[in-house]
Amino acid sequence: xxxxxxxxxxxxxxxxxxxxxxxxxxxxxxxxxxxxxxxxxxxxxxxxxxxxxxxxxxxxxxxxxxxxxxxxxxxxxxxxxxxxxxxxxxxxxxxxxxxxxxxxxxxxxxxxxxxxxxxxxxxxxxxx
Numbered sequence: 001x002x003x004x005x006x007x008x009x010x011x012x013x014x015x016x017x018x019x020x021x022x023x024x025x026x027x028x029x030x031x032x033x034x035x036x037x038x039x040x041x042x043x044x045x046x047x048x049x050x051x052x053x054x055x056x057x058x059x060x061x062x063x064x065x066x067x068x069x070x071x072x073x074x075x076x077x078x079x080x081x082x083x084x085x086x087x088x089x090x091x092x093x094x095x096x097x098x099x100x101x102x103x104x105x106x107x108x109x110x111x112x113x114x115x116x117x118x119x120x121x122x123x124x125x126x127x128x
Contacts, residue, residue, distance in 0.1 A: 021039070026059045030068065030069065030072060030073075035127055038056070047066070052113070053112055053113055054110055054111075055110055057108070065111075066111070071108065072109070075108045075117065076100060080099060083095060104123040105121075105122055106121055106122070107121075107122050
């Protein structure tokens with residue numbers, strides 16, 4: 001869903017208490033160019049819970065578990081440790097994807113309130 005569609009459905013907050021996000025610094029830190037719609041949503045709406053269900057990782061979020069600069073790295077490290085415990089056959093069956101920064105690797109960008117992780121597959125250009 002494009003940011004224009006979201007704006008027509010959900011009004012942005014009346015007042016923003018967040019500082020402008022330096023996306024170039026964030027993207028350099030995580031090693032990935034993020035989709036424009038994701039950046040626009042965070043620029044307009046800030047951090048918080050969507051529909052009482054989805055939490056998007058936010059740069060410099062005070063809770064490390066939701067911080068875009070920290071959470072994805074920790075999650076990817078944990079996923080790699082888990083995958084080391086699987087046999088090659090189990091890995092293909094249980095987790096048939098690569099992890100960022102591998103080619104086309106999955107990158108975590110958010111989580112649900114029940115700890116289901118949300119990932120992008122980092123293939124192609126960010127806005128495709």
